[in-house]
Amino acid sequence: MDHDDDDGGVTVGERLRTTPEEMTPDQLEVYTAFREGPALAVPHPPGGGLAGPPATWVLSPPLARVFRSAARALRFELQLSDRSREIALLLHAFHRDSAFEIHAHRRAGRAAGLAEEEIEGLATRSAPAFRSEEERAVFTVTLALLDRQTLDDGEYADAVGVLGEQTLFELVSLVGFYDLVATQLAVFEVEPPVNEMGERDG
Numbered sequence: 001m002d003h004d005d006d007d008g009g010v011t012v013g014e015r016l017r018t019t020p021e022e023m024t025p026d027q028l029e030v031y032t033a034f035r036e037g038p039a040l041a042v043p044h045p046p047g048g049g050l051a052g053p054p055a056t057w058v059l060s061p062p063l064a065r066v067f068r069s070a071a072r073a074l075r076f077e078l079q080l081s082d083r084s085r086e087i088a089l090l091l092h093a094f095h096r097d098s099a100f101e102i103h104a105h106r107r108a109g110r111a112a113g114l115a116e117e118e119i120e121g122l123a124t125r126s127a128p129a130f131r132s133e134e135e136r137a138v139f140t141v142t143l144a145l146l147d148r149q150t151l152d153d154g155e156y157a158d159a160v161g162v163l164g165e166q167t168l169f170e171l172v173s174l175v176g177f178y179d180l181v182a183t184q185l186a187v188f189e190v191e192p193p194v195n196e197m198g199e200r201d202g
Helices: 025-036 062-074 080-095 099-112 116-123 132-149 155-189
Strands: 004-006 010-012
Touching: 025 062, 025 132, 062 155, 080 099, 080 116, 080 155, 099 116, 099 155, 132 155
Parallel strands: none
Antiparallel strands: 004 010
């Protein structure tokens, strides 16, 4: 897959080349909202452009607005702890081999308090040092969702017993949403930024 550096740091393939000058007024409005608002996990390039999923979302302004709202809710308004959320998202990112999501959630995982060895362990599905029963349940449920897309009766009862129905629903929604995001990133070839040495910034 051939990629070129674009827009001050985000690397994309030939499939995604819309510049502000080429955007419709509606697209430009969404683009400006993303540029002026807080980035979700990875800063937008200082020279212009959008980092990560918003680089694809801007193609469809109606969906971009929905996805932006959903992404912020899933990142910042769930009952899950930050560590639990990032355990789930790192397991998912490694499962999908999604380069941008791995990059983004390594950063977010560190910020949430995951040690480097815990993050690397999640790449091979090794359990981190659980700090709560919530984290243990999130790890177990996420692996079941990745492998079978559902829970059996026993797994469901165990998960509800620890997390409650609302938090379980939020976890299932989190994993499902990021599966959608990983597919968008793959199809439109959105890759992580590169540093000054031309290397992927892990």
